Amino acid sequence: MTIALFRIDPRDSVATTLRDMKTGETALGVTLSADVPKGHKVAMTPVTAGEPVLKFGFPIGRATQAIAPGEHVHTHNVRTALEGSGSYRYAPSHEPAAAFHGPGFLGYRRADGRVGTRNEIWVIPTVGCVGRTAQKIAERAARLHEGQIDGVHAFAHPFGCSQLGDDLDGTRAILTALANHPNAGGVLIVGLGCESNQMNRMLEGITHPNIRTLGAQMASDEVEEGLALVEALIEGAQATRTPVPLSELVLGVKCGGSDGFSGLTANPLVGRMSDAVTAAGGTAILTEIPEIFGAEQLLMARAENQAVFGGIVELVNGFKRYFTDHGEAVSE
Template identity: 60%
Template sequence: MPEAIRIHPADDVATMLADVAAGETVTLPGLELTALDAVARGHKIALRPITEGEAIRKFGAPIGHATAAIAPGQHVHSHNLHTGLTGTLDYRFEAGAPPPPEPNGQRGFLGYRRPDGRVGTRNEIWILPTVGCVARTSQRIAEKSAALAEGKVDGVHAFSHQFGCSQLGDDLAGTRHVLASLACHPNAGGVLIVGLGCEENQIDQLLADVPEWRRPFIRTVTSQFAEDETADGIAKVAELIEIAAQAKREMVGLEALVLGVKCGGSDGLSGLTANPLVGRMSDRVAEAGGSVILTEIPEIFGAEHLLMQRALGAEAFDRIGELVNRFKQGFIDIGEPVSENPSPGNVAGGITTLEEKSLGAVQKGGHATVVDVIDYGARISRHGLTLLEAPGNDAVSSTALAAAGATVILFTTGRGTPLGFPVPTVKIASNSALAARKPGWIDFDAGAVLEQGFPATEEAMLDHIRDIASGAETKAEINGEREIAIWKRGVTL
């Protein structure tokens, strides 16, 4: 195995696959050079002389500019590379991508078909509080209802949050839309909505966002008006369990799967292994007629052109540009740079600039056509790749993916995280060292790509996704890691 990889022929740097000391020889296909500095795994080493101010390329695209002259063999990182990102940009549509292919009948999974035609990968009872005041009440109802679910449904889970009151306008509407979308999720065979009574996020207004066909699968409790809200909630969960228990798994095609794709705690290998591997999963699902959802808008800054080239038409193209510029303007309006990323963990793992992080991150979307761009809290309505409005924060964006309809989330990581979300969350390590060190967190080792290549690892990954979608538990599910987080965008009263 080579000690470093040049991702694209035009790249000025290679990514180290192992630590190297100063003075050691670095071997990569078709080239050897002497390391002038110690360079850690995941970090970059210069392949040619680079002058001060010159653009530095990785993934075949600029990731910033040199702040000093760099010689071949030198470490390229924060000390000599700086972002080139500034403010908003003008985008011009030139050509549209072809529409997604017709379903190709790929082998699918055992799922739960719902009345609206969507298919769940779980059959659970979800308890959603309208407001943080009844978050613990919701958890108590779930805990006391767990025994009722055994052998009938896949579990009873409460998703607490701190919002739903002291919010105004679009901020309150965002909370309501996310909760309503979760209430419609195909992984929930039934939903109990627990309210307080006096909160801004009133149950009747939340239910107005829920389609009529879904109402028979929803029950509500208003705590201030109930004699015993816990007993009332348990009784209604029992009703929902009996309704949900009538659903049975059946074989469906891969076109019934909705993948949410996410990265968190990325390192310098994420763009070489885990993210491209997830991109291949996105392509397989999209080619089968399924759906893929990509988000983390601030983490596509500098790489949005790769998505815009694949926009289905001018409308999708324009909406991508508008969404990126809107996020950038939000940073500018509060006096923050648009490039205030990567995180300290990303930097320690070898990622220097937001352009570099973004060029690696967008690979999770594969090469699928971008068919739609949707707002935060909205639900997908088209097959193919949908771009979803949400920030990069792991919990907020993953919750938004679930609310949009993702029935499995593929979560790549180079540093590791235990977090899990309402739907099965598959943790994919970018490097084998993380997979070996954190077997209780990691579901799949994408570091195998470096030894086995993409074709073999791709098939293993797709089989693993089919197993998860058919009921095999993820590590996060085994550990009881199930969270939601709501995007706070306005004042607090």
């Protein structure tokens, strides 16, 4: 018999349906008073109007009316508890994970000491106007050199033209960081010639030892010239994987499209992976800050010290202010 309801924390006032459930079905000691779709919430305990609704042992909203056990808990009877910039108290409650002593991984040690998990050729356009050119070069090169390198990839984007000031600086900083990434064994920078994001300014911040450049407006056949440059990059990018401790790994995590089961499956798995990597001395990078709205206190409780806690508060409140300053609700 399959499990129909899953209660994450014994303190939770709701459980998640693991399949479509019908009125009158009983599971975990409650009887449903309505049909509830898969991935939705069912009340496990009585919740009074205005009382927090708990999931993961944490408030996820407030009841807008009294909710009896077995009722469907959704937007018709719960409202968000998210607010604009908030006041938070440092209350550490997380015990660090035990040091990880398992195996490391096979990586590519770079000249600057960093380690890549892949050895690829990256084609980076300075401006969106040559994004398709970069893609054509990468697609053809990937077919021509299959098996000689881990991959050939283009990073097309719509930026680099008619940008000024901080806007342009931001684009340049991101593209420069990509060009210096340890997963790139070689980098081809493709420019147009008339863009705001001039190639020479980008090159000032690039330290990668295996780099080539291509100016589309100066080339007779930019794709063919690009293919020749990629071939040279591949020759200079040959490398061998060597054993590396987990402390050298940098793990980036990002929302990949949440549903009603993400918090039961993928999210805890990724969290445990992050705990293992950081316990070994590695690094986990959390992006997409608005995705943590509503759960930020759980992360703040894991802050190593008050200074780290203060940094998280400043970051989260800064994002929230950006929403409210532009007339947007932080829950949207």
